[in-house]
Amino acid sequence: MEHVSDDKLEELRDAAEGRPRPRRNLQFDPKQSAIYGGVSGARLGVEQFEVASGLVIRETFAHVMAPFIMAFAQPDSPSKPHPGPWRPVSGGAGFDVCIEVALAEGASPVGFDRVNTIWWTLSLLRLITGLPLLLPVMSDTRFAEAAHTVHEPRLWPIEASRPRLGPRASDDTIGGEQLAAVATLFAPGAALMDIEHFNRAYQTWDQAPFAHSTGAAMVMIWAALETLFRPGPNNLTKRLSKAIATHLEKPGGKREALQQKIATLYELRGSSVHNSQEATGVALADSANLARRAFIVCMAEGAAPDCEALLQRWSTEHTQNQ
Numbered sequence: 419m420e421h422v423s424d425d426k427l428e429e430l431r432d433a434a435e436g437r438p439r440p441r442r443n444l445q446f447d448p449k450q451s452a453i454y455g456g457v458s459g460a461r462l463g464v465e466q467f468e469v470a471s472g473l474v475i476r477e478t479f480a481h482v483m484a485p486f487i488m489a490f491a492q493p494d495s496p497s498k499p500h501p502g503p504w505r506p507v508s509g510g511a512g513f514d515v516c517i518e519v520a521l522a523e524g525a526s527p528v529g530f531d532r533v534n535t536i537w538w539t540l541s542l543l544r545l546i547t548g549l550p551l552l553l554p555v556m557s558d559t560r561f562a563e564a565a566h567t568v569h570e571p572r573l574w575p576i577e578a579s580r581p582r583l584g585p586r587a588s589d590d591t592i593g594g595e596q597l598a599a600v601a602t603l604f605a606p607g608a609a610l611m612d613i614e615h616f617n618r619a620y621q622t623w624d625q626a627p628f629a630h631s632t633g634a635a636m637v638m639i640w641a642a643l644e645t646l647f648r649p650g651p652n653n654l655t656k657r658l659s660k661a662i663a664t665h666l667e668k669p670g671g672k673r674e675a676l677q678q679k680i681a682t683l684y685e686l687r688g689s690s691v692h693n694s695q696e697a698t699g700v701a702l703a704d705s706a707n708l709a710r711r712a713f714i715v716c717m718a719e720g721a722a723p724d725c726e727a728l729l730q731r732w733s734t735e736h737t738q739n740q
Contacts, residue, residue: 446558446572448532452523454560455536456482456515457543459551459581463593469539469601472525478518480561482554482573485510511578513554517592518561528608537576538608541624542600545710547592550581550627581627607717616722619645623709632702639705640687646712647725655684661728666711669735680708 445451456478466476486509489500519539521532530538533556540553557564559571611617623642629635647665649657659680667673686701716722 450524453521453532454557455519456555457517458513460549460590460592461516463591467597470527472522473527474520476518478561480515483512546596546599553577579628603717606720639709649725655681660732661725664728664732665723
């Protein structure tokens, strides 16, 4: 028979007699302690992948629930709880956490604070895959170990709204090549976040999937591209479309066709702003993919785009468009 410790016997006795035990928490230092981000919306095709020193992405599973509970009487004072009875009701929120982004104790691979290191990793997963990934919670405890720890695991809610953008893909598995791309862009992309307008553009793009409507999401995507390329106030459609096309494609027919497509998408963005029209699924997806490609090229090249230099390249390489 398994030996039961005195502490365990006391805990069982207290539970049987209705006496609550004091909560035992980890001593959590936000500058040093290990932290774990729970990612919902996809699965990994590998068991574990190291993105940088002290930072890994691994498979896991936990269902995180935020149930609704109703009370039916007002408290005697603002400092007191609602008197009983309480009753659980249907509704609330629940998330399947299938991926864990784990930052080891003391690790600081790019100098971000610990929460932003987890966010940055998740944002790159969203950037590379295009999947509507969500970070519902962060934890001070590995999700796989939370069921059996002596201390009470602590969760911080991060993203509660579900993304409105992203493919309803039949295959939501993140593979090794995509994880390798995240690792490749991790440090050079983080360096670009020191550039104020790049940082603002990237965060605007990252939050677009959580906009309250597809029209608002369309506006946010193009606001991110405008902030990234800074085309100026005049001839905006032509300047922006030529700069983005030059940023993404080599000279030739493919670049020219892309420029025309970008101009059309930008006009549709204008309809969302001025005519309150909702963006169609195709236009929204095309705009989102365009922004993804633009940010990926920036990180791969380690530089934010220079709009005037791009327009000069367009003029030089496409004399027929002068």
